[in-house]
Amino acid sequence: MGPAHLLAALSYATDLDYEKCHCNSWRMALVAQRLALMVAPEIRQDVFYGALMQHIGSVGTSDHIIYVNKDHRRADDSNGLDHCSKSSIILRWLPGMQSIAQYVSEHHRWYRGLRREDRATGGEIQLGSQILGLVDIASQTDCFRSPITLSTGLHAIAGLTGRAWRRELWIALVESTKDSKFYLRMMNTAALPSMILEAIEEIGVPPALDTDTGVERVLHLFSVLVDLKDRSTAGHSLRTASYAKSLATYMGLSHEDTHQAYRAGLVHDCGRFGIPTDLLSKPGRLSSREMEIVRLHAGMTIKALTCLPMTTDICELANIAGHDHERFDGQGYPDKLQGNDIPLISRILGVADAFDAMVSSTGYRLLTPRGAAVRLVQNAGSQFDPQVVDAMLTMVRESGLLNERQIRAA
Ligand SMILES: [Fe+2]
Ligand SMILES: [Fe+2]
Ligand SMILES: [Fe+2]
Structure with missing residues (x-):
């Protein structure tokens, strides 16, 4: 039983409502790893698992899926940003996930320090966190739903470039959308399981997690999140x-x-x-x-x-x-x-x-x-x-x- 497959299932479960699965985290993970491949291939694996797991801390908030979708409109709501630290604390408990947890904890910090009380800016915010933040906000503006919403979504958030994330990242995101084959496949819910499986096979698993202990910890994570719910x-x-x-x-x-x-x-x-x-x-x-x-x-x-x-x-x-x-x-x-x-x-x-x-x-x-x-x-x-x-x-x-x-x- 692979820890990566279990994490993907856990990620899927947190995007379920009783009518369908929204697959927000899966889509974010697929785009995030692709962006990482373009700008910093060495952090591709961390970014992929970070995106899969970045919203587990919001499980248990009322209607957490809807809540996550509205998150970007709540810039001044400190409760709304709790999910960064909650997700990060939970992830630190998994072996091999320390740097991933760090990315997740900072994924709503803005490049120009406008979002968080500590006013971290620019290079103080890790690139992995900025990638997670960018795909998060792009997901919330429905960029990953259809070609039309991709176009309107990107238009809606373009003005955040230079404030929420560095310009090179935005350029990479826009550049990535030229791969219409990838985007169309990712927007097709039926194709997502195969894409996630392929990504796991290509990207691999953090070695410390790929052990019996890692698997047991991930299984316990299911029970921790049920308690949070x-x-x-x-x-x-x-x-x-x-x-x-x-x-x-x-x-x-x-x-x-x-x-x-x-x-x-x-x-x-x-x-x-x-x-x-x-x-x-x-x-x-x-x-x-x-x-x-x-x-x-x-x-x-x-x-x-x-x-x-x-x-x-x-x-x-x-x-x-x-x-x-x-x-x-x-x-x-x-x-x-x-x-x-x-x-x-x-x-x-x-x-x-x-x-x-x-x-x-x-x-x-x-x-x-x-x-x-x-x-x-x-x-x-x-x-x-x-x-x-x-x-x-x-x-x-x-x-x-x-x-x-x-x-x-x-
Ligand atoms: Fe978030
Ligand atoms: Fe039960
Ligand atoms: Fe039950």
Whole structure:
């Protein structure tokens, strides 16, 4: 499982809403690496990954995709610029991403120091940051949507040249648009997955990230961003991953499968990025339409993790992670799979997910471990695989959360 493919999937997930993927970050990354190739090939790799990840810190702000699109019109809004430092802090946690994080932290500094309080100017602002800033503003003015919006968008932002970015960069951007084959392909959403895959193959991965530790960190990044999206369920992905791994071990699954259960727990709710934040944290019961929208997150987890072609191991992870809301009786979602047609690790994940949601949710749904055990038993055979429920009860009892009498009562 390649860290670059996972980062591309994460980037895609953060541009999802429940109707479509906007692919803003993918387009920015493709144009940014092309600009870097023209003006500073040695920073091409850093610029590519920086552009892919530069807006992850805005996940969790209300309707963050729309927010990002309007960002350039909020020059005086200090909250609006928080995403630079937030994205940068998160990226520093990944091995091999230090210089990339630095570029991201400064991507809204203006060349003539008009935008930020520290008044950094000219050469004090790294070229990589200026490239990210330029493609960001070009993306927000819809330059990467169609030939017509490219022309109107460039016209709209041309006046920022010399103030927001150095003149050579602007000349390079305008020069790059002469490659109409590249631009037309990049504007075609259906062609984007292949273009991203080709870029990853050509550009490579920061060596420090291309390790088992790097992959694990990227997988944990999914859970960190899910927490950022909805703070009322903070820690849910990590706890679900731990429960699922323990359950899989307890049930005698192989080392690889237990590891897969853990990984699936970390990523299983990434489709929630595309659900409006106020809906996820809405107190009380949801209307049937609202519930329908929230349920879309499972299919969107699959969509995000399968966004690139030919990444078989991530597709396997997607198949497990996206089916944790299937029910044993076939009445779940997103695909109404039934019984053993639901992958075993998904059935394990479903029990782990429900248990954590019951014992750690905020508000009226909070249950004690005993109450949660009762609920699992009541729904064994309908919602949950009875074998997995049995294993969960025994495991929870052995962990000391429930005693023998409470289990019998359950
Ligand atoms: Fe930005
Ligand atoms: Fe979920
Ligand atoms: Fe979940």
